[in-house]
Amino acid sequence: MIRRVDSSHRRPNLPSTRPQKPTARRLVSRDELSTGGGASLRSRLLQGAAKRPPSTYTVQPGDSYHRIAQNRATELLQQRGLTKGDATWSKEWHTLAHQLVQELMAANGGKPLRPGDQLPVVGGSQPAPKPPVDTAPVTPSSPTPSTPTTPAAPVPPTPAAPTTPGEVGSAMVNQFAGDSDGRNANCGFASSLMALKLLGKDTSQLGGTDYEKAMKLRALGGGGTNDRQWGTVNQVVNGLRAAGAQASAVPNTWGADKAKAVELMKQAFLKGDPTAFVVAGNPALGWPKDVSYNGGHFVTVAGYDQASNTFTVLDPVAKKPIQVSPEQLANYLKDGNAELGEVVQVTP
Secondary structure, three states: OOOOOOHHHOOOOOOOOOOOOOOOOOOOOHHHHHOOOHHHHHHHHHHHHHOOOOOEEEOOOOOOHHHHHHHHHHHHHHHOOOOOOOOOHHHHHHHHHHHHHHHHHHHOOOOOOOOOOEEEOOOOOOOOOOOOOOOOOOOOOOOOOOOOOOOOOOOOOOOOOOOOOOOHHHHOOOOOOOOOOOOOOOHHHHHHHHHHHHOOOOOHHHOOOHHHHHHHHHHHHOOOOOOOOOOOHHHHHHHHHHOOOEEEEOOOOOOOOHHHHHHHHHHHHHOOOOOEEEEEEOHHHHOOOOOOOOOOEEEEEEEEEOOOOEEEEEOOOOOOOEEEOHHHHHHHOOOOOOOOOOEEEEEO
Protein backbone atom coordinates (compact mmCIF):
# COMPACT_ATOMS: atom_id res chain seq x y z
CA MET A 1 0.00 0.00 0.00
CA ILE A 2 1.28 3.40 -0.96
CA ARG A 3 1.24 6.03 1.76
CA ARG A 4 0.26 9.48 0.78
CA VAL A 5 2.43 12.33 1.88
CA ASP A 6 0.80 15.55 2.90
CA SER A 7 2.53 18.25 0.89
CA SER A 8 1.81 20.79 3.59
CA HIS A 9 4.29 18.99 5.83
CA ARG A 10 7.07 18.97 3.29
CA ARG A 11 10.40 20.25 4.49
CA PRO A 12 10.83 23.87 3.29
CA ASN A 13 13.64 24.71 0.95
CA LEU A 14 16.36 26.36 2.97
CA PRO A 15 18.97 28.65 1.46
CA SER A 16 22.22 27.01 0.69
CA THR A 17 24.90 27.48 3.27
CA ARG A 18 27.64 26.85 0.78
CA PRO A 19 30.03 29.82 0.41
CA GLN A 20 29.39 31.74 -2.79
CA LYS A 21 32.26 32.33 -5.17
CA PRO A 22 33.07 36.03 -5.52
CA THR A 23 32.18 37.57 -8.86
CA ALA A 24 35.28 38.02 -10.92
CA ARG A 25 36.09 41.62 -11.94
CA ARG A 26 37.67 42.04 -15.31
CA LEU A 27 40.03 44.88 -16.09
CA VAL A 28 39.35 46.78 -19.30
CA SER A 29 42.32 46.85 -21.60
CA ARG A 30 43.53 49.90 -23.50
CA ASP A 31 42.45 48.33 -26.78
CA GLU A 32 38.93 47.76 -25.46
CA LEU A 33 38.67 51.45 -24.49
CA SER A 34 39.13 52.45 -28.10
CA THR A 35 36.75 49.89 -29.65
CA GLY A 36 33.40 48.35 -29.05
CA GLY A 37 31.54 48.94 -25.79
CA GLY A 38 34.64 50.41 -24.20
CA ALA A 39 34.29 53.45 -26.43
CA SER A 40 31.41 54.76 -24.33
CA LEU A 41 33.51 54.37 -21.18
CA ARG A 42 36.39 56.18 -22.83
CA SER A 43 33.97 58.93 -23.91
CA ARG A 44 32.77 59.39 -20.33
CA LEU A 45 36.32 59.60 -19.07
CA LEU A 46 37.22 62.20 -21.67
CA GLN A 47 34.11 64.22 -20.90
CA GLY A 48 35.09 64.31 -17.26
CA ALA A 49 38.55 65.55 -18.17
CA ALA A 50 37.13 68.15 -20.54
CA LYS A 51 35.27 69.80 -17.68
CA ARG A 52 38.61 70.90 -16.25
CA PRO A 53 39.87 73.75 -18.47
CA PRO A 54 43.64 74.09 -18.86
CA SER A 55 45.29 76.49 -16.44
CA THR A 56 48.25 77.34 -18.66
CA TYR A 57 48.85 78.20 -22.30
CA THR A 58 51.96 77.16 -24.22
CA VAL A 59 53.31 79.96 -26.39
CA GLN A 60 53.42 79.01 -30.07
CA PRO A 61 55.75 80.33 -32.81
CA GLY A 62 54.45 83.68 -34.04
CA ASP A 63 52.49 84.39 -30.85
CA SER A 64 52.48 87.79 -29.19
CA TYR A 65 50.86 89.12 -26.05
CA HIS A 66 48.27 90.90 -28.16
CA ARG A 67 47.44 87.87 -30.31
CA ILE A 68 47.00 85.61 -27.28
CA ALA A 69 44.89 88.22 -25.50
CA GLN A 70 42.71 88.84 -28.54
CA ASN A 71 42.00 85.13 -29.02
CA ARG A 72 41.21 84.77 -25.33
CA ALA A 73 38.90 87.82 -25.39
CA THR A 74 36.99 86.33 -28.31
CA GLU A 75 36.67 83.04 -26.45
CA LEU A 76 35.42 84.67 -23.24
CA LEU A 77 32.83 86.82 -24.99
CA GLN A 78 31.55 83.86 -26.98
CA GLN A 79 31.20 81.93 -23.73
CA ARG A 80 28.93 84.73 -22.56
CA GLY A 81 26.78 84.29 -25.65
CA LEU A 82 28.00 87.36 -27.55
CA THR A 83 28.75 87.39 -31.26
CA LYS A 84 30.59 89.87 -33.48
CA GLY A 85 27.25 91.09 -34.79
CA ASP A 86 26.14 92.33 -31.36
CA ALA A 87 26.13 96.08 -30.79
CA THR A 88 28.28 95.78 -27.65
CA TRP A 89 30.86 93.39 -29.11
CA SER A 90 33.38 95.97 -30.30
CA LYS A 91 33.50 97.91 -27.04
CA GLU A 92 33.68 94.86 -24.80
CA TRP A 93 36.18 93.05 -27.04
CA HIS A 94 38.60 96.01 -27.16
CA THR A 95 38.34 96.62 -23.42
CA LEU A 96 38.78 92.98 -22.49
CA ALA A 97 41.61 92.31 -24.95
CA HIS A 98 43.59 95.28 -23.64
CA GLN A 99 43.14 94.17 -20.05
CA LEU A 100 44.22 90.63 -20.88
CA VAL A 101 47.40 91.97 -22.52
CA GLN A 102 48.28 93.74 -19.27
CA GLU A 103 47.53 90.63 -17.20
CA LEU A 104 49.65 88.42 -19.44
CA MET A 105 52.58 90.84 -19.41
CA ALA A 106 52.38 91.17 -15.62
CA ALA A 107 52.27 87.39 -15.21
CA ASN A 108 55.35 86.99 -17.41
CA GLY A 109 57.27 89.90 -15.93
CA GLY A 110 57.06 91.82 -19.20
CA LYS A 111 59.66 89.54 -20.79
CA PRO A 112 59.62 88.83 -24.53
CA LEU A 113 57.68 85.70 -25.41
CA ARG A 114 59.44 82.59 -26.63
CA PRO A 115 57.86 79.45 -28.09
CA GLY A 116 57.34 76.95 -25.31
CA ASP A 117 56.84 79.52 -22.55
CA GLN A 118 54.00 78.74 -20.17
CA LEU A 119 51.50 81.53 -19.50
CA PRO A 120 48.51 81.40 -17.17
CA VAL A 121 45.13 81.32 -18.85
CA VAL A 122 43.84 84.72 -17.80
CA GLY A 123 40.17 85.50 -17.53
CA GLY A 124 39.91 89.27 -17.56
CA SER A 125 37.49 91.27 -15.47
CA GLN A 126 34.42 89.16 -16.12
CA PRO A 127 31.44 89.83 -13.86
CA ALA A 128 31.99 87.97 -10.60
CA PRO A 129 29.49 85.19 -9.92
CA LYS A 130 26.98 85.90 -7.20
CA PRO A 131 27.93 84.35 -3.83
CA PRO A 132 25.87 81.27 -2.94
CA VAL A 133 22.90 81.89 -0.69
CA ASP A 134 23.20 80.26 2.73
CA THR A 135 20.22 77.92 2.90
CA ALA A 136 21.07 76.41 6.30
CA PRO A 137 18.17 76.85 8.78
CA VAL A 138 18.67 79.58 11.36
CA THR A 139 18.02 78.67 14.95
CA PRO A 140 15.37 81.02 16.32
CA SER A 141 17.13 81.32 19.67
CA SER A 142 20.28 82.63 18.02
CA PRO A 143 19.91 86.33 17.11
CA THR A 144 23.33 86.54 15.51
CA PRO A 145 23.18 85.82 11.76
CA SER A 146 25.73 83.52 10.23
CA THR A 147 28.88 85.29 9.07
CA PRO A 148 29.12 85.25 5.27
CA THR A 149 32.26 83.97 3.62
CA THR A 150 34.75 86.78 3.11
CA PRO A 151 35.40 87.19 -0.63
CA ALA A 152 38.94 87.25 -1.94
CA ALA A 153 40.55 90.67 -2.18
CA PRO A 154 39.82 92.11 -5.63
CA VAL A 155 42.69 92.70 -8.01
CA PRO A 156 43.00 96.40 -8.91
CA PRO A 157 41.63 96.80 -12.44
CA THR A 158 44.00 97.65 -15.26
CA PRO A 159 42.97 100.74 -17.24
CA ALA A 160 41.44 99.58 -20.49
CA ALA A 161 42.23 100.90 -23.91
CA PRO A 162 39.75 103.69 -24.78
CA THR A 163 37.36 102.64 -27.51
CA THR A 164 34.10 104.58 -27.18
CA PRO A 165 33.28 108.29 -27.48
CA GLY A 166 33.13 108.58 -23.70
CA GLU A 167 36.53 106.97 -23.21
CA VAL A 168 38.72 108.17 -26.06
CA GLY A 169 39.39 111.47 -24.36
CA SER A 170 42.28 109.88 -22.50
CA ALA A 171 43.99 109.25 -25.85
CA MET A 172 43.67 112.89 -26.99
CA VAL A 173 46.91 114.63 -27.95
CA ASN A 174 47.23 118.33 -28.72
CA GLN A 175 50.03 118.72 -31.21
CA PHE A 176 51.02 122.15 -29.82
CA ALA A 177 51.13 121.21 -26.12
CA GLY A 178 54.73 121.14 -24.91
CA ASP A 179 56.06 122.96 -27.99
CA SER A 180 58.07 125.99 -26.89
CA ASP A 181 56.76 128.26 -29.67
CA GLY A 182 53.37 126.55 -30.08
CA ARG A 183 53.77 126.20 -33.83
CA ASN A 184 54.50 122.97 -35.67
CA ALA A 185 53.37 120.65 -38.45
CA ASN A 186 53.25 117.54 -36.27
CA CYS A 187 49.61 116.65 -36.96
CA GLY A 188 50.52 113.33 -38.64
CA PHE A 189 52.76 112.22 -35.79
CA ALA A 190 50.42 113.47 -33.06
CA SER A 191 47.64 111.50 -34.76
CA SER A 192 49.94 108.45 -34.90
CA LEU A 193 50.54 108.80 -31.16
CA MET A 194 46.79 108.85 -30.52
CA ALA A 195 46.37 105.69 -32.60
CA LEU A 196 49.04 103.95 -30.53
CA LYS A 197 47.30 104.96 -27.30
CA LEU A 198 43.93 103.79 -28.59
CA LEU A 199 45.38 100.36 -29.35
CA GLY A 200 46.98 100.04 -25.92
CA LYS A 201 50.56 100.23 -27.17
CA ASP A 202 53.30 101.26 -24.75
CA THR A 203 54.49 104.75 -25.75
CA SER A 204 56.72 105.43 -22.74
CA GLN A 205 59.84 104.56 -24.74
CA LEU A 206 59.10 107.40 -27.16
CA GLY A 207 59.63 110.18 -24.62
CA GLY A 208 58.13 112.02 -21.68
CA THR A 209 55.65 114.56 -23.05
CA ASP A 210 53.29 114.03 -25.96
CA TYR A 211 55.25 116.57 -27.98
CA GLU A 212 58.47 114.61 -27.38
CA LYS A 213 56.73 111.40 -28.39
CA ALA A 214 55.39 112.95 -31.59
CA MET A 215 58.87 114.23 -32.45
CA LYS A 216 60.28 110.75 -31.83
CA LEU A 217 57.71 109.27 -34.21
CA ARG A 218 58.70 111.91 -36.74
CA ALA A 219 62.35 110.92 -36.46
CA LEU A 220 61.57 107.19 -36.59
CA GLY A 221 59.48 107.74 -39.71
CA GLY A 222 62.22 109.64 -41.51
CA GLY A 223 60.74 113.11 -41.06
CA GLY A 224 63.83 114.61 -39.46
CA THR A 225 63.88 116.93 -36.45
CA ASN A 226 62.33 120.09 -37.93
CA ASP A 227 58.78 120.24 -36.61
CA ARG A 228 57.80 122.80 -39.28
CA GLN A 229 58.20 120.23 -42.05
CA TRP A 230 54.97 118.68 -43.27
CA GLY A 231 54.69 114.99 -42.54
CA THR A 232 53.89 112.46 -45.25
CA VAL A 233 51.88 109.27 -45.29
CA ASN A 234 55.04 107.19 -45.73
CA GLN A 235 56.63 108.86 -42.70
CA VAL A 236 53.50 108.20 -40.64
CA VAL A 237 53.51 104.52 -41.65
CA ASN A 238 57.22 104.10 -40.94
CA GLY A 239 56.98 105.80 -37.56
CA LEU A 240 54.06 103.62 -36.46
CA ARG A 241 55.87 100.46 -37.51
CA ALA A 242 59.03 101.51 -35.69
CA ALA A 243 56.92 102.05 -32.55
CA GLY A 244 55.72 98.44 -32.68
CA ALA A 245 52.36 98.74 -34.44
CA GLN A 246 51.16 97.28 -37.73
CA ALA A 247 50.46 100.07 -40.22
CA SER A 248 49.84 100.33 -43.93
CA ALA A 249 48.47 102.90 -46.37
CA VAL A 250 45.22 101.60 -47.80
CA PRO A 251 45.45 101.63 -51.62
CA ASN A 252 43.21 104.36 -52.99
CA THR A 253 40.70 102.47 -55.08
CA TRP A 254 37.88 104.97 -54.55
CA GLY A 255 39.24 108.02 -56.40
CA ALA A 256 36.86 110.94 -55.98
CA ASP A 257 34.18 108.78 -54.34
CA LYS A 258 35.33 109.30 -50.75
CA ALA A 259 32.20 107.61 -49.39
CA LYS A 260 33.80 104.29 -50.35
CA ALA A 261 36.81 105.07 -48.14
CA VAL A 262 34.44 105.91 -45.29
CA GLU A 263 32.57 102.62 -45.82
CA LEU A 264 35.88 100.74 -45.71
CA MET A 265 36.65 102.22 -42.28
CA LYS A 266 33.12 101.52 -41.05
CA GLN A 267 33.32 97.84 -42.02
CA ALA A 268 36.73 97.51 -40.37
CA PHE A 269 35.33 98.81 -37.08
CA LEU A 270 32.23 96.59 -37.30
CA LYS A 271 34.44 93.50 -37.57
CA GLY A 272 35.34 94.08 -33.94
CA ASP A 273 39.10 93.69 -34.32
CA PRO A 274 41.24 96.43 -32.72
CA THR A 275 42.04 99.09 -35.29
CA ALA A 276 42.37 102.83 -35.84
CA PHE A 277 42.95 105.02 -38.87
CA VAL A 278 45.25 107.99 -39.43
CA VAL A 279 43.57 109.97 -42.18
CA ALA A 280 44.66 112.95 -44.27
CA GLY A 281 42.21 115.66 -45.30
CA ASN A 282 40.96 119.14 -44.41
CA PRO A 283 38.91 119.77 -41.24
CA ALA A 284 37.44 122.97 -42.73
CA LEU A 285 35.62 120.73 -45.22
CA GLY A 286 34.44 118.23 -42.63
CA TRP A 287 33.89 119.85 -39.22
CA PRO A 288 34.50 123.60 -39.48
CA LYS A 289 32.41 124.30 -36.37
CA ASP A 290 34.81 122.25 -34.24
CA VAL A 291 38.15 123.17 -35.81
CA SER A 292 39.00 126.47 -37.50
CA TYR A 293 42.10 125.20 -39.31
CA ASN A 294 41.82 125.20 -43.10
CA GLY A 295 44.44 123.16 -44.92
CA GLY A 296 46.09 119.77 -45.28
CA HIS A 297 45.85 117.88 -42.02
CA PHE A 298 45.94 114.48 -40.31
CA VAL A 299 43.46 113.16 -37.74
CA THR A 300 42.81 109.82 -36.05
CA VAL A 301 39.53 108.02 -36.66
CA ALA A 302 39.05 106.12 -33.42
CA GLY A 303 35.79 104.23 -33.85
CA TYR A 304 32.32 103.92 -35.27
CA ASP A 305 29.03 103.91 -33.36
CA GLN A 306 26.41 101.91 -35.20
CA ALA A 307 23.50 103.21 -33.13
CA SER A 308 24.11 106.86 -34.04
CA ASN A 309 25.87 106.16 -37.37
CA THR A 310 28.76 108.44 -36.40
CA PHE A 311 32.54 108.17 -36.31
CA THR A 312 34.70 109.30 -33.40
CA VAL A 313 37.49 111.58 -34.62
CA LEU A 314 40.50 112.69 -32.59
CA ASP A 315 41.77 115.89 -34.18
CA PRO A 316 45.15 117.00 -32.76
CA VAL A 317 44.10 120.67 -32.86
CA ALA A 318 40.69 120.06 -31.21
CA LYS A 319 39.98 120.15 -27.49
CA LYS A 320 37.98 116.92 -27.30
CA PRO A 321 36.80 113.98 -29.44
CA ILE A 322 34.44 114.91 -32.27
CA GLN A 323 31.46 112.86 -33.45
CA VAL A 324 31.05 113.18 -37.23
CA SER A 325 28.67 111.71 -39.76
CA PRO A 326 29.85 109.57 -42.69
CA GLU A 327 29.15 112.55 -44.96
CA GLN A 328 31.36 114.84 -42.86
CA LEU A 329 34.20 112.34 -42.91
CA ALA A 330 33.87 111.93 -46.68
CA ASN A 331 33.97 115.72 -47.12
CA TYR A 332 37.09 115.91 -44.94
CA LEU A 333 38.82 113.50 -47.32
CA LYS A 334 38.15 115.71 -50.33
CA ASP A 335 41.08 118.04 -49.61
CA GLY A 336 43.25 118.43 -52.68
CA ASN A 337 46.45 118.24 -50.61
CA ALA A 338 45.73 114.72 -49.44
CA GLU A 339 48.14 112.12 -50.74
CA LEU A 340 47.30 109.05 -52.76
CA GLY A 341 47.22 106.84 -49.67
CA GLU A 342 45.29 109.23 -47.44
CA VAL A 343 43.93 106.42 -45.22
CA VAL A 344 46.42 104.60 -43.01
CA GLN A 345 45.11 101.60 -41.08
CA VAL A 346 46.78 100.83 -37.76
CA THR A 347 46.47 97.60 -35.75
CA PRO A 348 48.39 96.27 -32.73
